[in-house]
């Protein structure tokens with residue numbers, strides 16, 4: 001019984017040897033004779049390879065003295081044999097194999113997928129086998145995920161703004177935020193910054209100066225980088241101001257009232273009379289309105305109104321008003337009659353125009369005895385300049401004046 005088993009075993013072994021010999025018999029006879037003397041070697045390192053997704057990858061394995069030995073390519077992670085010699089074993093149609101004089105073996109993977117990433121082995125079936133490993137790195141250029149990225153925003157000034165940007169890619173992309181113009185004034189998170197790294201950009205209490213075009217740029221070293229433009233609109237209520245809040249004029253003169261406002265969106269500006277005895281419907285028609293857009297993109301409106309002082313009714317308060325969807329702002333300018341029509345008598349010697357003037361209060365005292373109106377002037381107020389050089393002659397002048405008055 002044992003004998004039979006032995007015979008069977010020997011037979012089985014010889015069949016196996018025969019099968020292998022059959023395989024090798026396809027090679028020229030002289031090769032077999034040299035079999036024991038050959039020692040195939042790798043001629044070059046099987047270097048790593050980085051390929052962008054959907055491109056082709058070529059893994060090159062260089063050997064010499066291969067003779068009857070065979071070259072196989074394997075995917076290490078999944079333990080699959082891809083090719084043996086010129087035969088593609090795997091069912092993956094994207095894989096092909098070529099060789100140049102059995103020295104340069106090239107495994108080609110068409111239309112590379114992310115799943116092709118990993119270690120590959122080039123193996124010679126010596127005993128023990130010889131092998132080399134190579135890492136195929138598959139990279140993906142960045143792409144912005146629109147559904148998870150902010151769109152244009154319209155906010156009111158001093159609101160908190162959060163902009164987010166999501167991008168895919170291999171390796172994972174870095175997100176950089178920039179402002180299209182004048183990066184310096186984009187004061188992000190209370191610091192002057194030219195750019196911000198991170199997928200979420202927070203702008204607390206946004207100001208009008210931070211409005212503009214923001215760019216979210218995704219890059220991972222694999223060209224091309226991609227970016228998305230976001231428009232940040234900051235609305236704010238108008239602010240109006242007048243350089244001169246009072247102007248003086250006399251009847252027959254013409255005065256120009258001026259106001260200017262800043263706003264976003266653009267404001268509607270107009271003039272109104274604002275005296276207490278007038279109703280709010282007293283619009284003043286006319287005037288000129290000039291709009292410009294400043295570097296921040298905000299609207300600047302300059303408004304002017306010419307007023308002809310034809311009579312006393314033209315004096316009084318005028319309001320300039322700027323209004324937009326967010327709010328309202330007004331300023332009041334007063335037209336006062338010039339001092340010349342005043343009841344008190346102003347004495348203003350031309351030589352000392354800016355240095356002082358004396359006001360005499362008209363005190364008419366009735367003299368009962370001789371029923372004569374005695375005109376006496378008393379000095380009510382003396383304004384002197386700070387300059388004593390001018391003040392001294394002024395005092396002499398004043399003194400003389402008093403003497404003259406009393407002499408009369």
Ligand SMILES: *[C@@H]1O[C@H](CO)[C@@H](O)[C@H](O)[C@H]1NC(C)=O
Pocket residue numbers: 047048134135
């Ligand atoms: C090949 O790639 C692997 C994995 O990224 C890395 O560990 C190895 O150092 C690389 N080898 C060479 C020679 O660059």
Ligand SMILES: *[C@@H]1O[C@H](CO)[C@@H](O)[C@H](O)[C@H]1NC(C)=O
Pocket residue numbers: 159160204205
């Ligand atoms: C805006 O953010 C600040 C902190 O950055 C917070 O204190 C404030 O409550 C926020 N305002 C609103 C309206 O969310």
Ligand SMILES: *[C@@H]1O[C@H](CO)[C@@H](O)[C@H](O)[C@H]1NC(C)=O
Pocket residue numbers: 343345362363364
């Ligand atoms: C002073 O007052 C009297 C009566 O109140 C008036 O008649 C006279 O013209 C006044 N004089 C001046 C200089 O204003």
